[in-house]
Amino acid sequence: MQERTRDLRQLRVAIVHPFLISNGGGEKVVEALVATFPRAELFTLMADRSTLSPLLLERPIHTTVLDRGPRAWRYYQHLSPLYDFATARHDVSGFDLVISSGGPGAKTVTVPGGIPHIHYCHSPVRYLWDQHETWLERLPLAIRPAFALSVRGQRKRDLAAVNRVDSFVANSRYIAARIRRYYGRDSAVVYPPVSLSSAPVMERAGDYYLTVGRLVPGKRTELLIAACNRLRRRLIVAGGGAELAALQALAGETVEVLGRVSETRLQELYAGARAFLFAADEDFGIATVEAQSYGLPAIAYGHGGSLEILSDGAEGTTPDAVFFAEQSSAAVEGAIVQFEAEEDRFDRCEIQRRAARFSAERFREGMAGVVLEALR
Numbered sequence: 001m002q003e004r005t006r007d008l009r010q011l012r013v014a015i016v017h018p019f020l021i022s023n024g025g026g027e028k029v030v031e032a033l034v035a036t037f038p039r040a041e042l043f044t045l046m047a048d049r050s051t052l053s054p055l056l057l058e059r060p061i062h063t064t065v066l067d068r069g070p071r072a073w074r075y076y077q078h079l080s081p082l083y084d085f086a087t088a089r090h091d092v093s094g095f096d097l098v099i100s101s102g103g104p105g106a107k108t109v110t111v112p113g114g115i116p117h118i119h120y121c122h123s124p125v126r127y128l129w130d131q132h133e134t135w136l137e138r139l140p141l142a143i144r145p146a147f148a149l150s151v152r153g154q155r156k157r158d159l160a161a162v163n164r165v166d167s168f169v170a171n172s173r174y175i176a177a178r179i180r181r182y183y184g185r186d187s188a189v190v191y192p193p194v195s196l197s198s199a200p201v202m203e204r205a206g207d208y209y210l211t212v213g214r215l216v217p218g219k220r221t222e223l224l225i226a227a228c229n230r231l232r233r234r235l236i237v238a239g240g241g242a243e244l245a246a247l248q249a250l251a252g253e254t255v256e257v258l259g260r261v262s263e264t265r266l267q268e269l270y271a272g273a274r275a276f277l278f279a280a281d282e283d284f285g286i287a288t289v290e291a292q293s294y295g296l297p298a299i300a301y302g303h304g305g306s307l308e309i310l311s312d313g314a315e316g317t318t319p320d321a322v323f324f325a326e327q328s329s330a331a332v333e334g335a336i337v338q339f340e341a342e343e344d345r346f347d348r349c350e351i352q353r354r355a356a357r358f359s360a361e362r363f364r365e366g367m368a369g370v371v372l373e374a375l376r
Contacts, residue, residue, distance in 0.1 A: 008368055013037040014092040016100040016109045018083070020047040020061065022240070024214055025192060025286040026102050026122060029171075029363075031055050032193040033099060033120075036364050043090045045083060045105060064089060080127065081150040084108045084157045097371065100165075104128075108161040116374040119165045120190075120367075123175055123283045124182040128155050131218075138217060159183070167374045169367070172284045172305040190366035191308075194289040194358045201295035201348045202271055208234040209336070210273035210296070212266065212287040213280070215241030215257075220279035220301075220327055225250050225257075227332035235277065238269055270294040275339060278306065279327060285309055292320065293355035295348030299335045301327055309358075313345075320351045 017030050020042065034040050034055055041060040046067035049057060064086040066079055083105030092098050093112050100106040101120040104127070111117045127135035128151060139147055162183045170176035170187040179187050209228065213219050221237060228235035229252035237247065240260035248257040261269070276291035276298045284305035288298060292309065300306045302323030313319030322339045324331035 008036070008371055009038055011037055011039065011096040011371075012094070013040040014043055014090075014095040014098045014109075015040050016043045016087070016090060016092070016098065016106050018045055018087075018102045018105050020044045020049075020052055020056065022048070022214065023051050023053065025284070027052070027056070028195070028286060029101055029120060029122075029192050032360055032363050033101065033367070034059055035360075036367060037097075041095075043092065043109070045086055062090065080104060080147070081154065084154065084161075097375070099371075107165055108157055111164065116166050116371075117164065118167045118169060118370060118374055120169045120171070121175060121179055121187065122171050124178050125154075125158055126218075128158055129182050130178070134217075167370060169370055172308050174305045174308065175283045188366070188370050190363060190370065191358050192284055192286055193360035193363035194286050194293070194355070196290070196293040196355050196359055197267070197270065197352070199267075199271065199294070201352050205274040205348075206272035208236050208273060209275055209277050209299070210236050210238070210269055210291070211277045211279075212238045212269075212290070213278075215239050215243040215247055215259075217243065218280060221247055222250055223279045223327060223329045223332050224277045225252075225255050226329035227336060228252075228255050230329070231333055231336060233336060236269060236273070238266060270296065275299055277332070277336075279332060280304075281327070282306060289355055289358045292351055295352040297321060297339065297343075297346040297348070297351060299324070299332070299339050318347065318350050318354070319345060320354060 015030060015033050031053055043062045045064050047061050047063050066082060066086050087105040087108045088110050090109050092109060095115060098111050098115055098117045100109055103123055103125045107119045136144055168179055168185050168187040170179055170189050171192050173189055176187040176189050179185055211224050215221060225247060232254050235255045237257040238261045244259055251257050270291055271294055273296055276296045278288055278298060278300040281304045288309050298310050298321040300310055300321055300323060302325055310321035311317040311319060312321050312323050322335045324335040
């Protein structure tokens with residue numbers, strides 16, 4: 001596989017990603033693709049270069065007309081009816097391969113005949129399919145009618161783009177099932193790459209719980225804050241996003257909502273935490289694996305991609321999590337109390353070893369196999 005991977009490094013690859021405006025899990029996948037294909041160029045609707053890693057900034061980044069306004073990325077959610085039209089204007093002719101990554105707009109790129117198109121899917125477009133009503137409620141009242149009218153056309157274009165993709169890759173078995181449900185396509189499953197800690201696990205856990213991720217409604221961070229407020233447990237929240245101010249206002253005396261932190265500070269937080277809290281119905285959960293690589297047990301919503309990462313030991317496996325069954329602050333409270341009663345049964349060194357399943361090397365090997373098959 002290493003010899004084949006070296007051959008693939010000579011390919012000219014167009015990597016199409018909806019937005020390069022943060023440093024989250026989707027961008028980590030793009031970084032791993034760029035490392036795999038050093039001749040890659042990036043195509044995106046809009047970019048905020050202040051958030052991007054040096055690795056991405058080294059590559060050519062092509063944006064669209066949607067990126068022309070000052071700090072246009074602040075209003076990207078309001079521009080969804082224009083995503084497909086803007087993406088279609090990307091010129092990816094002359095490349096050996098196109099890899100689209102992410103959700104809205106990415107796979108609608110127009111790929112000339114004879115160029116394989118692989119789509120790495122984090123989820124079928126949520127605001128068009130399973131979370132349409134939730135997204136509609138988040139929008140300002142004035143633009144809800146226009147958005148609702150546009151959805152039918154967006155769904156039609158999204159399904160038409162499905163038929164132009166040669167190979168689908170899902171980031172988890174959970175998402176592979178959703179791709180089959182909404183798009184009628186089978187997928188290879190290649191778990192996303194995670195930056196894993198190899199530092200020795202701290203023998204004694206700290207006195208605080210930790211959650212890390214984008215501060216957006218789907219993460220349900222408010223449930224974690226409410227539970228820790230009520231139990232008076234110390235909680236640290238790391239990450240930036242649209243809900244930062246609202247969550248800071250919700251935080252009680254025992255909760256710190258830090259916003260975005262440096263990589264060094266994040267490593268310190270992971271290393272010293274008692275356990276990792278996670279309330280989202282996530283497609284996968286990169287931050288959960290990062291926490292696992294520091295030996296942290298998890299207290300998590302027992303649904304979605306988390307079930308492919310974590311185990312509560314019910315089937316004879318080594319436990320690394322306590323699950324709660326519903327997305328409510330009461331359920332989170334109950335899981336925290338259960339964890340504290342059972343804390344001694346978690347082997348932090350074994351938890352760290354389990355995280356190796358999701359290394360960047362395994363991602364590169366999996367994607368190399370998919371690419372070789374597509375090029376045939």
